[in-house]
Amino acid sequence: MKPLALVFAIAILYGCSHPPQQQQQAAPPSLPVMEVKSGNSTTYQEYPASIEGTVNVEVRPQVSGTLDKVFVDEGAYVHAGQPIFKINELPYRSALNNAVAALHAAEAAQANAQIEVEKLTPLVENKVVSDYQLKTAKASYRAATANIESAKANVATAQINLGYTLIKAPVNGFIGRLEKKQGSLVTPQDVAALTELSDVHDVHVYFSLGEKDFVTFKEQYPGETLQDKLKKVPYVSLLLADGTEYAKQGKIDIIDGQFNKTTGAITVRATFSNPQGLLRSGNTGKIRLSLDHKDALIVPESATVDMQDKVFVFTVGDSSKVKKQAISIIGKNGDNYLVKDGIKAGDQIVLTGIDKLQEGMVIHPEKQPATDKSAAVAKN
Structure with missing residues (x-):
């Protein structure tokens, strides 16, 4: 009995110290893959x-004076021709009155010159006086006529300046900020405009x-x-x-x-x-x-990885080996990238688990149905 027990013990020890030479290798990981498709899509920038x-118009005074009235408030809507500011008109009305008086004086001087010409004309014809006096009278008449034209121009200028004291809206629009308040002195040389009028x-x-x-x-x-x-x-x-x-x-x-x-x-x-x-x-x-x-290649963003300013996907090649492939992105639509090059339609790419993949690694691909998000986008 003892020799038999010894032999049995030796056999057990030998079996434990010599494991099988061929160990079972780990199975490749199962990862979802999809076929790259092309389709029409729209991106937004x-x-x-x-x-x-x-229309944006700066409203500026064209004459100097004290701002007597402000007819509108900031933000108000006004129509073209509507009064919005009033400058003190007294100096300009006085200037108009002076211009009108000067016009009347010029008209009187012209009338006197006309009378002198009419008086001398028959005398020259009858050779009572020399024609030199008549020529002088006619020259005076022309000068008086010119003075009338100048006086009329001064009246027109005075009327224009008086009109400038009432500032009206040049266009329809909204009043901006009022830079000057009632009582302020305004001039055409002011850096800031009275306000800005905007047609929106x-x-x-x-x-x-x-x-x-x-x-x-x-x-x-x-x-x-x-x-x-x-x-x-x-x-x-x-x-x-x-x-x-x-x-x-x-x-x-x-x-x-x-x-x-x-x-x-x-x-x-x-x-x-x-x-x-x-x-x-x-x-x-x-x-x-x-x-x-048109015909853009569509890849889910989740199937990509960013490395050193480049975007990569893992394609599945022969013998189910994966390869890291750089792609060029031309846009994004929702959760999908639109790819210009680097892959082509029909290529198989890994969808998830790419953070654990290495170049040349073998996987067990599990194809996803055509109803996934990327296929839906490709039909848009």
């Missing part, structure tokens, strides 16, 4: 914008495009000239300062003639209707431009 009324039934919204964005913008629309292309540009949206979207859409109608040498950007103008006056000159916001992309 936003640009800071400033808003101005279609329609507003111009100005924004700038960089050179690259401008090239992309032009390539979006058909037409031989820039004006032809502008006719094809769809309506644009305006985002207000609080992030809300303005109820009406605008139309891009003008592009500046040259780039700004300092900023390297070109100014673009869009016009918006503003019937309720919700927008005012000086407002700011953002213009939202839509860009259409």
Whole structure:
């Protein structure tokens, strides 16, 4: 019995000290993959914008004097021709009276000169006096006539200056800040205007495009000239300062003639209707431009990884090995990137778990159904 027990113990020890040479290897991880598809999509770009009324007029005095009356308040809406300021008119009415008196004196002098010519004419004809006296009388008459014309011009000037004492609205619009109050001395040389009048039934919204964005913008629309292309540009949206979207859409109608040498950007103008006056000159916001992309490759943002200012995806190749591939992004639509190059339609990419992948790693791909988000976007 003892030898048999010894042999059995030795066999057990030998088996424990010599494990099987072929160990079972770990199975590759199962990760969801999708097939890259192409489709039509739209991306949006936003640009800071400033808003101005279609007409912005500085109201300035054209004569000097004391501001006697202010007929309007800040923010009031006025119509063209409506009085808004009154300058003390007494000095200008006095100047008009003096000019009228000078005109009357000139008219009297002309009448005297006419009488002298009529008196001397028969005397010269009868050779009672020399024609020299008649010539002198006629010259005096012409001088008196010229004096009348000068006096009339002075009267007209005095009337104009008197009219300038009542300052009227040149256009329809809203009154801005009143820089001068009643009793202030105003002159045409004042640095600040009395106020600014803004017509905002329609507003111009100005924004700038960089050179690259401008090239992309032009390539979006058909037409031989820039004006032809502008006719094809769809309506644009305006985002207000609080992030809300303005109820009406605008139309891009003008592009500046040259780039700004300092900023390297070109100014673009869009016009918006503003019937309720919700927008005012000086407002700011953002213009939202839509860009259409045909046959764009669509990749979920969650299937990408950013490294060293580049964006990568993991493609699945032969033998289910993954490869890290850099891609070029041309835009974003929701949770999806629009890809220019780096991959092609039909490629398989890993959707999740990419933070644990390494180049050449083998996975067990699990294809996702065609109803996922990226496929839905591709049909837009």
